[in-house]
Amino acid sequence: MIITISGDIGSGKSTTGKALCKKLGYRYLSTGAIQRQLAEEMGMTTLELNQLTESRRDIDEKIDNHTRALNDVDEDYVVDSRLAWHFIPFSYKVFLKCDEAIAAERISRDLDRKSDESNRNVKNLLAKIQARRRSEVSRFQEIYNVDLEDLSNYDQVIDSSYFYPDEIVDLIVDGIELYYLEKKL
Numbered sequence: 001m002i003i004t005i006s007g008d009i010g011s012g013k014s015t016t017g018k019a020l021c022k023k024l025g026y027r028y029l030s031t032g033a034i035q036r037q038l039a040e041e042m043g044m045t046t047l048e049l050n051q052l053t054e055s056r057r058d059i060d061e062k063i064d065n066h067t068r069a070l071n072d073v074d075e076d077y078v079v080d081s082r083l084a085w086h087f088i089p090f091s092y093k094v095f096l097k098c099d100e101a102i103a104a105e106r107i108s109r110d111l112d113r114k115s116d117e118s119n120r121n122v123k124n125l126l127a128k129i130q131a132r133r134r135s136e137v138s139r140f141q142e143i144y145n146v147d148l149e150d151l152s153n154y155d156q157v158i159d160s161s162y163f164y165p166d167e168i169v170d171l172i173v174d175g176i177e178l179y180y181l182e183k184k185l
Contacts, residue, residue: 012106083144093153094175108121
């Protein structure tokens with residue numbers, strides 16, 4: 001089984017994905033980590049990389065190919081990616097929503113984040129989150145004809161603003177069980 005976790009920037013996709021992997025014994029892939037690594041290698045922020053990808057399709061392709069490859073594996077995965085649900089259509093698709101102010105606060109405390117997201121100024125982070133979101137929504141609509149903001153694309157939508165990661169994991173596991181129970185009926 002493949003579970004794809006998409007969602008707002010700072011909604012807890014990575015934290016939830018890793019916790020879900022630990023609970024279920026699945027493997028983990030994060031395209032956000034791939035993107036941050038590419039940005040660092042290119043000497044730019046993730047926002048700058050997002051803006052560059054608006055004119056350089058090869059960057060998105062490089063990241064997307066990691067996700068597409070999972071269609072051919074026979075392993076259990078949790079994939080933390082804004083578009084994995086699109087590239088792996090048979091996956092169980094989760095979307096994590098989060099209040100932008102809470103997301104910015106979370107990111108400001110995340111010492112593992114690098115580049116522009118390591119900024120500890122919440123107000124500046126909020127502006128960067130909004131700019132990055134606009135860039136992604138526009139780019140993905142243009143390139144893939146995908147509306148990131150259409151929540152009907154997902155099997156489960158969770159507002160992660162006030163939940164702990166283990167609570168979100170439990171909600172996802174319960175959602176999967178219910179989803180497959182309903183499919184059998």
